[in-house]
Amino acid sequence: MQELNFKQELTGCFGQPIAENPSQAMVEAAYRHHGLDWRYLTIEVGAAGLADAVRGARAMGFRGFNCTIPHKVAVIEHLDGLAESASVIQAVNCVVRDGDRLIGENTDGKGFLSSLGRIESPAGKRVVVFGAGGAARAICVELALAGAARVTIVNRTVAKAEVIAKTIRENTAADAVATEWQGDYRLPPETDIVVNSTSIGLFPDVDARLAIDFDTLTPSMVVADVIINPPRTHLINTAEQRGCRVIDGLGMLVEQGVVGIQLWSGVEADPGVMRRELEAIFG
The missing domain is CATH 3.40.50.10860 (Leucine Dehydrogenase, chain A, domain 1)
Structure with a gap:
């Protein structure tokens, strides 16, 4: 003892x-x-x-x-x-x-914001966040408070995403929308920052892939994943191969x-x- x-x-x-x-x-x-x-x-x-x-x-x-x-x-x-x-x-x-x-x-979102700030400012940026759990809520609110222009929350249950979007619209200057996640999501070409806040790819399901159209990733985008185990998820590896700047969960x-x-x-x-x-x- x-x-x-x-x-x-x-x-x-x-x-x-x-x-x-x-x-x-x-x-x-x-x-x-x-x-x-x-x-x-x-x-x-x-x-x-x-x-x-x-x-x-x-x-x-x-x-x-x-x-x-x-x-x-x-x-x-x-x-x-x-x-x-x-x-x-x-x-x-x-x-x-x-x-x-x-x-x-709440340091969940602040931690993400600090790691993002080492390579990109969120001010004026258009962000797509996958998931609508506690991590997504914290990240989305901090991005909005830091001046993001628009936050799109993509989730299977659109009502959960809309709760976050409404919170952002009512408490910050940012625009926010909820989108239903059906099939492989195609990232809008004007997207600046992509965030996976789901558990997809978490150990032991390390081969699980986020349901997005990876051809819509472009080198101008910053791609982040909140998963820490493993730090190098399929999303991070694929985004890096496509020329994106990446932030792993660590x-x-x-x-x-x-x-x-x-x-x-x-x-x-x-x-x-x-x-x-x-x-x-x-x-």
């Missing part, structure tokens, strides 16, 4: 059981690199224990924590406030201590970590250290 030194600063991840947590390895690698006497703990928390877990984090002086599914919405009622994007998205994956208050943030995960550590500690973590740790895990 591990004994904790409570002189250390504590952060953590509250959520479902995780056999191997790459986020923990990544964040603690950054703590070591920057000389922070901090720990990032993976803590299994069931739905019935969420309120107690948040009270425990307050009592033990946690500087913050992440929330995984199924807590991203339920945790809101236990917090003292929400940052802008978390308020619009109505989901929290990162909690930050501000004095005596716990403030909900980029988003690393940048989420950078944002979270900055919110908790004020330190801007070295993304290279964190990515190397993930690459070692995923080979």
